[in-house]
Amino acid sequence: MGAAISIDYITHHYPGQEAPTLKDIQVTVAPGETVALIGQSGCGKSTLLHMLAGLLLPSEGCVRINGHQVIKPSPRWNMMFQKPSLYPWMTVRKNASLGLIFQGRKTDMRERIDQLLETVGLSEKAEVNVQSLSGGQQQRVALARSLATDPELLLLDEPFSALDAFTRVALQDEVTRLARERGISVVFVTHDIEEAVAMADRVLVMGSNPGTITAELPIDIAHPRDRNSQAFVDRKAELMGYFGATRTPATDKGSAEAEAPTPDTESEQDESSSSESRARVRAA
């Protein structure tokens, strides 16, 4: 069963920085929902994700998962990073087992890990050292490691951005399939608009200085998604337009070909320009 998340008015100041990195972030995620966070680099996406994982506490506000305030990491919500960060002195199996070892759940560990490795297509590699794996295989081990403890929530911080295009697409589909099969809630950060449309039920666009959610776009395309379908292409174009909205007007010219209306960042209160769009542009 997936986790219900409620991000309640989070504002965050890093020590030594006068402007807040995040300001008044308010988001809810339904159980089993997949939400993408997209925005230019430095707008605070990783910061927000670390707070969901309990790896960082917000200066104001709080994160609740199933009603409980998140104050520290837990095997029930798990984060995957851009680098797989496997432990190079361990085999594939040992790496994948770690969460269970730390929890002391060793009784049926072997069978569980066997099953998981089969799910991610690495049964053959169970006993080899992870250093001999390709980047995509390593990220699959990281995925197995994250899933081993049966998390209710998976947090992904640009987890596929270092992979080649084929592996990336395969893993996007795989994670989406696994999360849906298991009913896991997913929040993921990406730079890649196609990735957002391929995986998410809902896309949140973040703007920077301070980091806020500036737009929100539901992606109501049935799974498995055909990336060449008209709906998919339309949603990508639409999102491209909103992604453009988070840039400053001076650098905005590059996205002029985007079909969707591009609201002026100076007048975010004026929602009329996007009223006919399915997306909501949030007032700052």
Place this chain on the structure above:
Amino acid sequence: MNREATLSVDTATVERLMPLLRFADQARRALQYPALGIAGLFALWYWGGWAIGNNEDTMAFASFAPGPTLAAFWDIVSSGAVWSPIESSLYRVGWGLAYAIAIGVPLGVMIGYFLTLKQVTHVPFQFLRMISPLAWMPVAVLAFATWDAAIIFLIAIAAVWPITYATAHGVQRIDPMWLKVGNNLGANPYHTLRYIVMPAIAQDVFAGIRLAVGVAWIVLVPAEYLGVTSGLGYAINDARDTLEYDKLAAFVLVIGIIGYMLDAICVRLIKRSSYHAEG
């Protein structure tokens, strides 16, 4: 008489011998340069012995030459006289290193982990490190009831620094992501130490131990010149007093050989503890 038949028999034989030949070739390659080095050292030694023997002032020490030394070496080995000093010396070095590891590794982990501790300890530790362990001799003799304990203390105090700093260096090189991922998977401090920190720094720790073994072995001999009546240092001192220079040189040889073996063991441990994939 068939030339082709002879040829084919030959090829078959050669093919069967191939692994053997390949092995011999590998052995030759692996050994030829070390053999050259050893031969060079012997040549130097031989020349030195010859020079000493031909100089009237130093003639008395002629038995430092390879001939008498090797004869004496054979004597102490075949009579078994060599084992007791080796045992005493290894006992002291072993305990000295054990204490140095028991203190140095935890200390190094803390220094590597806490920047403040590193800054606080920098001046006092560098100060202490630069004092020759032998300078502690009078203190050690006062502080410890037995000579053995005093020598073990001297070895430990000499060996603790390389271990501490190699460990700290290893901890500082730990990828912060490894700790973050561990934290994220619910590792408690014990798990972090056992599954992440220790394997990550093992190679550095053994590199530190290798340096420490070198220092300990060097400190051991002068430490055994004082007070004790056993060990390799004592054996050298004793041979000098009885003017048995061939025996003295034979014990120097023993010290070198054992030191070399200890170092070789450390090198193997370093290799085995390395998590880097081979090749």
